[in-house]
Amino acid sequence: xxxxxxELDRRRLLYSLLMPVMNLYVPGLERGKxxxxxxxxxxxxxxxxxxxxxxxTSYYKSDHFKTRPYDPYNVYTSPNEAILCPDSxxxxxxxxxxxxxxxxxxxxxxxVFASGLLRAIRFLQLNWPQLTQDIETGALNPKLTDPSLRExxxxxxxxxxxxxxxxxxxxxxxxxxxxxxxxxxxxxxLDVIVTGAMAQYIPTLDYYSGGLPLACTMYASSECYFGLNxxxxxxxSQVSYTIMPNMAYFEFLPHEPDSFGFPRASPPKxxxxxxxxxxxxxxxxxxxxxxxxxxxxxxxxxxxxFHNSAPQFHFVRRKNVLLSIDSDKTDEAELQKAVENASRLxxxxxxxxxxxxxxxxxxxxxxxxxxxxELLGKDSANSPTDEVLKQCCLAMEExxxxxxxxxxxxxxxxxxxxxxxxxxxxxEELMDYAISRGASINQYKVPRCVNFxxxxxxxxxxxxxxxxxxxxxxxxxxxxx
Ligand code: AMP
Numbered sequence: 001x002x003x004x005x006x007e008l009d010r011r012r013l014l015y016s017l018l019m020p021v022m023n024l025y026v027p028g029l030e031r032g033k034x035x036x037x038x039x040x041x042x043x044x045x046x047x048x049x050x051x052x053x054x055x056x057t058s059y060y061k062s063d064h065f066k067t068r069p070y071d072p073y074n075v076y077t078s079p080n081e082a083i084l085c086p087d088s089x090x091x092x093x094x095x096x097x098x099x100x101x102x103x104x105x106x107x108x109x110x111x112v113f114a115s116g117l118l119r120a121i122r123f124l125q126l127n128w129p130q131l132t133q134d135i136e137t138g139a140l141n142p143k144l145t146d147p148s149l150r151e152x153x154x155x156x157x158x159x160x161x162x163x164x165x166x167x168x169x170x171x172x173x174x175x176x177x178x179x180x181x182x183x184x185x186x187x188x189x190l191d192v193i194v195t196g197a198m199a200q201y202i203p204t205l206d207y208y209s210g211g212l213p214l215a216c217t218m219y220a221s222s223e224c225y226f227g228l229n230x231x232x233x234x235x236x237s238q239v240s241y242t243i244m245p246n247m248a249y250f251e252f253l254p255h256e257p258d259s260f261g262f263p264r265a266s267p268p269k270x271x272x273x274x275x276x277x278x279x280x281x282x283x284x285x286x287x288x289x290x291x292x293x294x295x296x297x298x299x300x301x302x303x304x305x306f307h308n309s310a311p312q313f314h315f316v317r318r319k320n321v322l323l324s325i326d327s328d329k330t331d332e333a334e335l336q337k338a339v340e341n342a343s344r345l346x347x348x349x350x351x352x353x354x355x356x357x358x359x360x361x362x363x364x365x366x367x368x369x370x371x372x373x374e375l376l377g378k379d380s381a382n383s384p385t386d387e388v389l390k391q392c393c394l395a396m397e398e399x400x401x402x403x404x405x406x407x408x409x410x411x412x413x414x415x416x417x418x419x420x421x422x423x424x425x426x427x428e429e430l431m432d433y434a435i436s437r438g439a440s441i442n443q444y445k446v447p448r449c450v451n452f453x454x455x456x457x458x459x460x461x462x463x464x465x466x467x468x469x470x471x472x473x474x475x476x477x478x479x480x481x
Contacts, residue, residue, distance in 0.1 A: 001222045002290045003058070010247055010289075012064045014225045018217045018232075019073040025233045026188050030072035032107035034191070035099040035184065037120045038076075038083045039091055042410065042477035054327075055222045056112065060084060077102045081148045088411055090146050092123050094153065097131055099184070100167055101156065106184040109209075110191030114201035115326045115367070117192050119413055121179065121208050122365040128171035136164035178210030189213040194236045195315045196299075197324040200362050200451075202236055219315065223297060224248045224288045230307055240304040240312040245273055248289065252282035255300050270294075276303045276311050283319065322449040323360045325367040326413040328404040332448050338399035339371070342392040349388065350378040355427035358449045359456065361418070366407075368415035371396065372450075372459050374427050386467055393417045393469035405475035416469035426462040433458060 023029060040060050043053040059065055060083055068074070082094035099106060111117040124131070130141050138159035144150060170182045181187060190209055193216050194202050205214060215232040218225070219241035227243040243250055251270040270285060284297045298320065301313035323330040335358060343353045352375070359370045377383045384392075397408060397417050407414035431444055433455065450456060 001055075002288075002292065003055070004290045007290055008059065008062050008064050011059055011220075011225050014218060014220070014228060014244065014247065017228055019071075021228065021230055022215070022217070022232055023073065025231075029107055029188075032186060033075045033077050033102060033105045035077045035095075035102075035106045035109045036191070037092065037095055037111040037116055038078060039088060039116075039411075040084055040086060041406070042086065044477045055220075077106060079152050081146075081152045085146050085149055087146060090144050090149060092120065093127065093131070093141065093144060094149050096120065096124060096127070097134060097153070098156075100131060100135060101160075101163070103163070103167075103184050104186065107186055107188050108191050108215075109180055109184055109187050112193065113326065114192045114194045114198040114205055115362075115413060117190065118201060118204060118208070118365050119326075121176075124171065124179075125176070128167065132164040132168045132171070135159075135167065136161050177207055180208050181210040181212060187212060189215045189233065191215050191217060193218075195219075195239050196318060197321065197329075199236060200360065200367075204362065204365075219243075219313075221297060221299075223292055223295060224286050224290075226250075226284075227313075230312075240314050242307045242310050242312045243273065245310065249287040251285040251287070251294065252276050252301075253285055253296070255281040255283045273311060274309070278303045278305060281316060323358055323369055325360055325362065325369070326407050326411070328401070328407050328414060330369070330400060330404060334399070334401060335371075335448060338396040339373075341399045342395040345388060345392050345395060346375070346384055349382055349384045351384055352376050355446055357427075357430075357447055357459070359451060359459075360449075364415065366413050366415045369417045370420055371417065372420050372422050372426075372463075374422050374424060376424070386465070389419055389421065389465070389467035390470045393419050393467055394471055394473065397469050397473035400473070402475065405473045409472045409475040418466055418468050420459070420463045420466045422459060422462040423464055426459065429458060429462070430455065 019029065038060060040057040041054050043051060043057065046052050066080055077098045078095040079098065082091050082098065085091040085094065109117070111120065134141055134157065136159060138157050140150060140153050140157055167183060170179060190205060190212050192205070192214065194205065194214050195216050202214065213233055214236055216229055216236060216239045217232050218228045220226055225247050227241045227247070229239055230242050250273045253270055254268045271282065276282060279302070281300055281302045284299045284301055286295050286297060287293050288295070298318055300316040300319060302316050303311050304314045305312050318329065320331045321329045322332055322335055339353060339356050346352060353373050354376045355374045357372050361368055361370045393416065397405065404414065427446060430446070434444060435441055450459065
């Protein structure tokens with residue numbers, strides 16, 4: 001995405017409005033701190049020599065963030081040194097340690113997306129023995145080698161056996177329900193985006209937080225920041241974002257399938273921000289200061305009302321995205337290509353994939369992609385072994401896009417891909433089920449992604465074997481040639 005320097009001012013403007021809005025609903029936040037897990041990712045250069053990096057990385061590395069003036073409403077427990085540390089383990093470890101050391105001051109806990117906060121909880125599950133040892137002894141884990149982190153921690157880490165015992169007492173229990181509220185007892189809400197694809201994490205967040213309110217404060221993208229939620233303490237299902245007209249030029253493509261459920265033959269006309277109608281769905285189209293012209297972001301929004309004259313939108317879904325665990329977005333074509341590539345490994349066993357579907361399994365942390373395969377083998381004496389199917393998992397991962405592979409390799413935000421082989425005839429049963437619920441036999445298409453509980457139960461009850469990717473796929477910050 002093209003960007004320009006002055007875009008940072010617009011981003012800062014949007015960020016600067018979040019706390020004044022929040023303060024209307026949750027007073028007293030200036031008397032404490034926010035425990036936010038924020039990270040930078042690696043950078044690369046385009047073939048033309050331009051710097052390319054994720055939008056948040058460029059914000060955290062900018063002077064706007066690094067030398068921000070003191071603001072009592074925006075005091076974080078994480079030091080800049082930790083947020084800017086490129087090693088994700090060292091960064092997370094320090095941010096968690098600082099959050100534990102200042103646990104009484106923490107009034108809000110957050111990350112950009114829900115998946116990031118759950119990753120932090122998982123990290124605590126895996127690392128609390130070492131973290132509590134550091135707190136007890138005042139000596140920093142030797143695995144932390146970054147000099148600026150060590151220098152910072154040397155200043156604030158002092159032996160505190162009482163705090164260590166308190167954290168140990170909570171973390172050593174088998175039951176982690178409500179762990180966030182138990183450790184950070186003064187937390188008033190969780191600040192994470194749980195709208196759109198992130199809604200899948202709400203039950204898990206509720207479990208670990210003991211039901212703390214979830215605040216979705218803003219709506220933004222790499223292309224452009226869009227707007228904010230003026231009622232941030234509302235339920236996730238009620239969230240609407242008010243688009244700020246000064247962020248870009250906004251237009252809307254009406255998104256209404258005709259009465260037969262087919263998309264319209266000719267594309268409808270674009271509607272201006274002032275002309276959208278309550279209750280209607282639109283696809284967001286932006287013209288940005290950085291040079292995107294009438295660019296389709298890929299998000300479908302529904303107008304829910306107005307704030308003065310500014311329309312407010314409910315995020316309905318992203319077009320064409322089947323699977324998403326973290327910031328990865330895998331569409332139908334990518335999944336299809338991955339299945340094709342992987343199924344080549346089955347040829348020597350005279351076996352083919354007759355049907356497939358997928359599921360983003362977020363019941364474990366990190367979540368992972370599950371691909372259900374129905375196989376047709378022509379030679380039962382020579383069917384593919386567990387080892388071969390594991391290699392199929394890896395082959396699929398190798399085919400997926402670089403954001404997926406980065407999540408797998410560098411960020412550990414996505415777990416190994418799993419193939420679940422189902423019994424022959426399972427997909428026919430799936431079709432029977434859909435038809436029994438009113439689907440048209442003529443128009444039935446195998447869903448390439450599923451998440452409806454009865455369908456999941458049907459598929460899972462037919463699983464004959466399950467296989468996980470045995471290794472990490474290839475990923476480097478450089479582009480693939
Ligand atoms: P990226 O450019 O990778 O950061 O992704 C931007 C996309 O993430 C947006 O176009 C949306 O699809 C999604 N997104 C960002 N903010 C929100 C939000 N508050 N609620 C739902 N989806 C969001």
